[in-house]
Amino acid sequence: MATLQNIRSKGPLLVIVIGVALFAFIAGDAWKVLQPHQSQDVGEVNGETISAQDYQTMVEEYTEVVKFSTGRSALSDEETNQIKDEVWQRYVNNKLIENEAEKLGLTVSKAEIQSIIDEGTHYMLQRTPFVNAQTGAFDKDMLKKFLVDYSKMNRAQMPAQYVEQYDAMYKLWAFIEQSLIEARLQEKYTSLIAKSLFANSVEAQDAFDARINQTDLLLAAIPYSSVTDSTITVSDADLQAAYDKKKEQFKQYVETRNIRYIDVQVTASAEDRAALQKEMEEYTAQLASTSSDYTSFIRSTGSETPYVDLFYTTRTLPSDVTARLDSVNVGEVFGPYYNVADNTLNTFKKLAETSMPDSIEYRQIQVVAEDADKTKTLADSIYNAIKGGADFAEVAKKYGQTGEAVWITSANYEGAQLDGDNLKYVTAVTTMGQNELQNLALGQANVILQVTNKKAVKDKYKVAVIKRPVEFSKETYNKAYNDFSQFIAANNTLEKMMANAEDAGYRLFPKDDLYSSEHGIGGIRGTKDALKWAFEAKVGEVSGLYECGESDHMLVVGLAGIVKEGYRPLALVKDQLRAEVIRDKKAEKIMADMKAAGATSFDQYKNMANAVSDSVKHVTFSAPAYVSALHSSEPAVSAYASVAEVNKLSAPIKGQGGVFVLQPYAKEKLNETFNKETEETTLENMHARMAGQFMSDLYLKANVKDTRYLFF
Numbered sequence: 001m002a003t004l005q006n007i008r009s010k011g012p013l014l015v016i017v018i019g020v021a022l023f024a025f026i027a028g029d030a031w032k033v034l035q036p037h038q039s040q041d042v043g044e045v046n047g048e049t050i051s052a053q054d055y056q057t058m059v060e061e062y063t064e065v066v067k068f069s070t071g072r073s074a075l076s077d078e079e080t081n082q083i084k085d086e087v088w089q090r091y092v093n094n095k096l097i098e099n100e101a102e103k104l105g106l107t108v109s110k111a112e113i114q115s116i117i118d119e120g121t122h123y124m125l126q127r128t129p130f131v132n133a134q135t136g137a138f139d140k141d142m143l144k145k146f147l148v149d150y151s152k153m154n155r156a157q158m159p160a161q162y163v164e165q166y167d168a169m170y171k172l173w174a175f176i177e178q179s180l181i182e183a184r185l186q187e188k189y190t191s192l193i194a195k196s197l198f199a200n201s202v203e204a205q206d207a208f209d210a211r212i213n214q215t216d217l218l219l220a221a222i223p224y225s226s227v228t229d230s231t232i233t234v235s236d237a238d239l240q241a242a243y244d245k246k247k248e249q250f251k252q253y254v255e256t257r258n259i260r261y262i263d264v265q266v267t268a269s270a271e272d273r274a275a276l277q278k279e280m281e282e283y284t285a286q287l288a289s290t291s292s293d294y295t296s297f298i299r300s301t302g303s304e305t306p307y308v309d310l311f312y313t314t315r316t317l318p319s320d321v322t323a324r325l326d327s328v329n330v331g332e333v334f335g336p337y338y339n340v341a342d343n344t345l346n347t348f349k350k351l352a353e354t355s356m357p358d359s360i361e362y363r364q365i366q367v368v369a370e371d372a373d374k375t376k377t378l379a380d381s382i383y384n385a386i387k388g389g390a391d392f393a394e395v396a397k398k399y400g401q402t403g404e405a406v407w408i409t410s411a412n413y414e415g416a417q418l419d420g421d422n423l424k425y426v427t428a429v430t431t432m433g434q435n436e437l438q439n440l441a442l443g444q445a446n447v448i449l450q451v452t453n454k455k456a457v458k459d460k461y462k463v464a465v466i467k468r469p470v471e472f473s474k475e476t477y478n479k480a481y482n483d484f485s486q487f488i489a490a491n492n493t494l495e496k497m498m499a500n501a502e503d504a505g506y507r508l509f510p511k512d513d514l515y516s517s518e519h520g521i522g523g524i525r526g527t528k529d530a531l532k533w534a535f536e537a538k539v540g541e542v543s544g545l546y547e548c549g550e551s552d553h554m555l556v557v558g559l560a561g562i563v564k565e566g567y568r569p570l571a572l573v574k575d576q577l578r579a580e581v582i583r584d585k586k587a588e589k590i591m592a593d594m595k596a597a598g599a600t601s602f603d604q605y606k607n608m609a610n611a612v613s614d615s616v617k618h619v620t621f622s623a624p625a626y627v628s629a630l631h632s633s634e635p636a637v638s639a640y641a642s643v644a645e646v647n648k649l650s651a652p653i654k655g656q657g658g659v660f661v662l663q664p665y666a667k668e669k670l671n672e673t674f675n676k677e678t679e680e681t682t683l684e685n686m687h688a689r690m691a692g693q694f695m696s697d698l699y700l701k702a703n704v705k706d707t708r709y710l711f712f
Contacts, residue, residue, distance in 0.1 A: 058087050062083060077525060084712060124183065130143040193694055212670040216618065216664065218613070219614045219615070221655070221657070224583055224590075252564075254565060256513040258563065259521070259559055298464055301468070307465070311461065328348075344470060352462040356458070358409050360453070362408065363405040363406070365448040386437060387437060438450075488544070494558035510560075512561075519531070525553075529546060535709060541558070544556070594659070602649055624637070627657065632657030637655070
């Protein structure tokens, strides 16, 4: 049991190791379960498919690991979506590595993993719960003890909750062990790739020279911005020529969809607001006349902010209430007023304010006997003994307790749901005087309390808050639904929807390159069905009405286009190409003007109309130069400077921000000595970082198919 308790206490550490194993950690929620008879595939890597059931199992296993590690039982939709993506990415990466490792004969043996565990220095192990509290190092004996205890566990004699926890912990370790195997195989393969890239003495010398040789030069330029775009003519032939030249840059490896959609968010009508306003005015009048049991009254109003009869700091109050608190006297009511930040109507009553210690040190003795009467008798006896001078700690030890003093602050209980015995307990601790002794009767026990110290005085308040969101009524939603349904029925093609949306009061949103790996449309929750429809529809079709969001959104989608796997069509990259063609044509015009001007010296170029000039210092080949006069990074300046002669004027050069001429006026070398080994090591490290890009190449080569959207 001690092992289990230690494991549970280190839950946050498990979050770290799982995150490392999956490349990023994220928690998940309860999720959609497939019917057992479904056997369709959700994806493919290197021709090997994975079924929906197998993928579901992996997600469920990881979700359970996460829940156990964090102590959470309910997790959000957004977290669930991300955990699904992490599981998929892990599966794909592992398959890519396994395929290459098999060809090369790379394996990870049981003995190798055991050696990693015995050594105990691997980053995953150091973040497991099996860590020695004194040394901070991974403790393999702790792990062994747990595994032995688990193997000998008598399930019939153990409480079900402990069996469940031990099972969960064993699954967690199995997950970590598998992650170690996968990580080790990837480490081996990555190391093999990195070691195959090396540097030689010629490359080392070139890298050294590119860094230490510096040039100072003068620059005169005519910026592209000096030529108006409207004076440049771009033909379809120009765009086609640019497309053909850069076609490989427009390769698309996954099919996408271009859609147009209308998102209707239902909000409260004027009638809804008026009804809530009237209701809040009635509650305001009742709050003003109420003098007791504010907890029950505030609960009856449906307020989002419950009332707890304790003095709280303003930290727990809504910010809009805090901002108005100083303008209200004790006993006064403020409101109703509208707060735009959270779309609520609000009223509050300032019941009391005081300055009191926020940090309280206290000690206690819990008293429990066979029944309530005996518990009371024993508690009275202990209370009277301490009251009469008995040592608190010694009495506590007599009943198997330490009587050790502990500190509590408002941060420990503010924001928590306090009622019944919990509220009674916190009230006693926070209101008792220093050194005061109290015999507190709770439901199942008595507690002998004594406050031993107080400090950190803060302003605290009792405030009863009625905070009601301005929500739409059922009638308002039904009207919006009916109106939208009629619009969709009358505009059942994309052409009609695009033509009539604005006149009908709806806004049409464009979304190009929608991927099936996304989890919805427009950042709206609950739109997975609409996403699935988009990948099954024909161009020009319009979907039905989808109810989504937090039951406050309605959505319709029209399919505008399908971008197939392969090369993106010219029509989709025209804007990008047009900008590049315009820049090239401006460069041609500027160069022609320079030639016509007959400039032969730096000063002549500098004095041309619209010209700017600059002095660029310490230019090296190893890094692109930034030219402040053009507000752009100019690699061509660095390239020219590496071969230019001092005082020799260059020909006009087409740059990123304009056309320029350069004239070096000084060259120098940094005071560094060439060290072949150092330079080669630097280059090899750079090559190793570049080698990390091999996963992208393997991914493209493996013809990965992701069809999870059909099921999840």
